[in-house]
Amino acid sequence: MLSEFSLIDRYFARRATAPAPRHDDEAATPLGIGDDCALIAPPVGHQLAISTDMLVEGRHFFPDVDPHALGHKALAVNLSDLAAMGAKPHAFTLALALPRADEAWLEAFSNGLFALAERCDCALVGGDTTSGPLNICITVFGDVPHGAALRRDAAKPGDDIWVSGMLGDARAGLGAVRGEWRAPDETVAADWKRALERPEPRIALGLVLRGVAHAALDLSDGLAGDLMHILKRSGVRAVVDADAVPCTDAVRALPEPARRQCTLAGGDDYELCFTAPPSARDALADIAMRVKVPLARIGTIESTGTPAIAWRNAAGAPLSLTLQGFDHFHAD
Amino acid sequence: MLSEFSLIDRYFARRATAPAPRHDDEAATPLGIGDDCALIAPPVGHQLAISTDMLVEGRHFFPDVDPHALGHKALAVNLSDLAAMGAKPHAFTLALALPRADEAWLEAFSNGLFALAERCDCALVGGDTTSGPLNICITVFGDVPHGAALRRDAAKPGDDIWVSGMLGDARAGLGAVRGEWRAPDETVAADWKRALERPEPRIALGLVLRGVAHAALDLSDGLAGDLMHILKRSGVRAVVDADAVPCTDAVRALPEPARRQCTLAGGDDYELCFTAPPSARDALADIAMRVKVPLARIGTIESTGTPAIAWRNAAGAPLSLTLQGFDHFHAD
CATH class of the missing domain: 3.30.1330.10 (PurM-like, N-terminal domain)
Known part of the structure; x- marks a missing residue:
């Protein structure tokens, strides 16, 4: 040895x-x-x-x-x-x-x-x-x-809420390994496995968000739980359109409970979630092109108050979701 | 939970x-x-x-x-x-x-x-x-x-070699737990256990050695192996008087092979070993008083060359030592 x-x-x-x-x-x-x-x-x-x-x-x-x-x-x-x-x-x-x-x-x-x-x-x-x-x-x-870091405590009422990339592929890959569901074909199976095993840190995006985004964090434990960290530290409430959360076609094709679990509480996404004022929308469209990472607007910081997320569907109707946070391997 | x-x-x-x-x-x-x-x-x-x-x-x-x-x-x-x-x-x-x-x-x-x-x-x-x-x-x-850090690569031929505190108590405590030997009384047993479990980092000493010592490191794996790190990175050879290595009376009373193992290769001492020019001896005597940590001069950096330690006893006679480094718990 x-x-x-x-x-x-x-x-x-x-x-x-x-x-x-x-x-x-x-x-x-x-x-x-x-x-x-x-x-x-x-x-x-x-x-x-x-x-x-x-x-x-x-x-x-x-x-x-x-x-x-x-x-x-x-x-x-x-x-x-x-x-x-x-x-x-x-x-x-x-x-x-x-x-x-x-x-x-x-x-x-x-x-x-x-x-x-x-x-x-x-x-x-x-x-x-x-x-x-x-x-x-x-x-x-x-x-x-000094002073340029994207902190969790900087979300402001009126901010848009954004996420980068596609959410849920890593959790879909974990579900496939566990036998919770199957990938529809080998290409998707490989994509899910790569998402789970080889996440790509969004370094270039983080750098250009300085001075544009207000609050930011990375999605490691699932959007629902992670966004709450921003809300708690900023003392604000949010409305999020669950159907606006971006995902690949293969994840979109999963049954709704599985899809919601993957996209909203999946964990291991390592995409960025951030808030920015509506005046930054054009700048963010430019940024998405420059760093070649899709950015999706999924909701709004509503007001100061007890931190909470109000979930909506694409039609604007309230959604009652039962989601469990990503507590590593064996709690979700 | x-x-x-x-x-x-x-x-x-x-x-x-x-x-x-x-x-x-x-x-x-x-x-x-x-x-x-x-x-x-x-x-x-x-x-x-x-x-x-x-x-x-x-x-x-x-x-x-x-x-x-x-x-x-x-x-x-x-x-x-x-x-x-x-x-x-x-x-x-x-x-x-x-x-x-x-x-x-x-x-x-x-x-x-x-x-x-x-x-x-x-x-x-x-x-x-x-x-x-x-x-x-x-x-x-x-x-x-900037430039004040005590590095391992700064030992110079002619430097004295120093160690702080007493070496070997932690290894003596480990030997007592393992049944290799027994502490002579409960006070010594408690001292050994404290040395093993509650080492005191020599922070105040390290700070005042800036500008006085040349090379330095902390003794975590045993004097013999750790001093070699200084010699290798500085490209120098050393002569060390094994009998000048400071230890408590209880360690001194152990049979010679056990005493040498504890003081020279024991590990977990967390004392400092450093080199300094002979012109710093008075300053180091002052420092020992000020920070209330005994400092012992145990040898000399001899010359540049293939890194090696020549061990001597108190009479200056060469010592041939069989020492094993402290490879955590189970290799010595």
Whole structure:
């Protein structure tokens, strides 16, 4: 068995680099893997946005998941938090508990991780490796100008509510694995699996929403529950047209209860949900074209008051929905 | 069972605060728990020192460990990395996998954690909670002026080698638990247990070593292995007087092989090991008085060359030692 230090060196440290210096006074001093601490600093006038997520086998992923996909997803879910703040990825740390030193697994996992990290200019700067039940804990660091972060507490009465992309494919994929329903064909099955295993963090969208959106977050636990976080922190109420929530044709073709569960409470979407004033509609149409991500207007922030979502259908009639939040694998 | 959100709120979020703003332009914008990301920034002219450590049950601690002590130690081992860089603690994130929501356990764990966090002015700013085999992953953030960090690659030929405190008590405590040897009395047994379970990060020492020490690190895996990290990164060789390595009378009274194992390869000491030029000896004597931590000079950085430690005894005779590094619980 490889020792802890050989493992770190072979699969991670050799591919890690000190983060690129971003201003002159930092040029001599950024420091990555190999010391007690990494050293980083945001550019002048910026803050560091920091998020941490822990992924546990059997809870956030199946034991037989493709390790390349797992490496991708472990970083993607963290980068999605940066996107939701309008922060630019800069660096990350990786703590890893492994039941055994399986070199094929480590090679695939690290390849999946670094493929996304390199594509997003996000440098591995430190970490920890230990033996133990499989557990992946990543902490990411991004840059955001002072005062420009997209926070959850900034929704205003009158704002439109928007979501990016299509919701529900990841939950549809999970349902297919569980045997709750079947994908209509192999193409859809592959799309659902990809949505579940390889979410794409909306980094470019988050960056251009700075100064346009008011409140924002990423959809990890399902629209219904996640939107409530914005409402609670902003002290506002919302009306949402459940039929306006965008989804693929295959999800739209599911029976209504399954469709509502996937699109409104599915979890693992990693799309952005944000609010913006109606005056921003033209700018948002432009943004959707520029970053090549569809944006759908699904509702309105109504007023200050006890946070709640009033659901409507396309005809404007009230909908009474029984939805359960996405409590990882086994509660919904 | 408490839901994930109730747990976070009751034991952690209510005691978390946005970190204190440290300069005017940050005053309006630091952000702690409750958004997608925390937002922090080091003071102008400073960098953030970042370290992450993952603790796994059965590997880093016994299943029956006092949860108050575990909360302390989980943060202490991370703060020790900041101390080793000469960084001032500022904030931390906590990711926690729990097999069940045991409220008594959570209350004791969080009390141990926050007692140390508050004493060190280190604010909880974010985290993640999930179910799963017990796993604690903390990432800490500290401030250090540009260029002032105590790095591992800065040892120079002619430097003295120093260690703080007494080495070996934690390993002696582990040996007592395992039945390798017995503590001579209950006072020593309690001292050993405290060393193993409640290490005290040398934060004040790390701060005053800025500008005095050359290279530094904290002793987590045992002096022999950890000092090699300094030698390798600095490209230098060392001579160390094994009998000069400071230890308590109870450890000194162990049979020689056990004593050497405890003091030189024991692990879990969380003392600082550093190098400094001989011209700093008077300053270091002053520092030891001021921060009330004994400092012992144990050897010399000899020359550049293939990194290696030449061990000597008090008479200056070469020692041939068979030491095994501290590979967590079960390899030494």
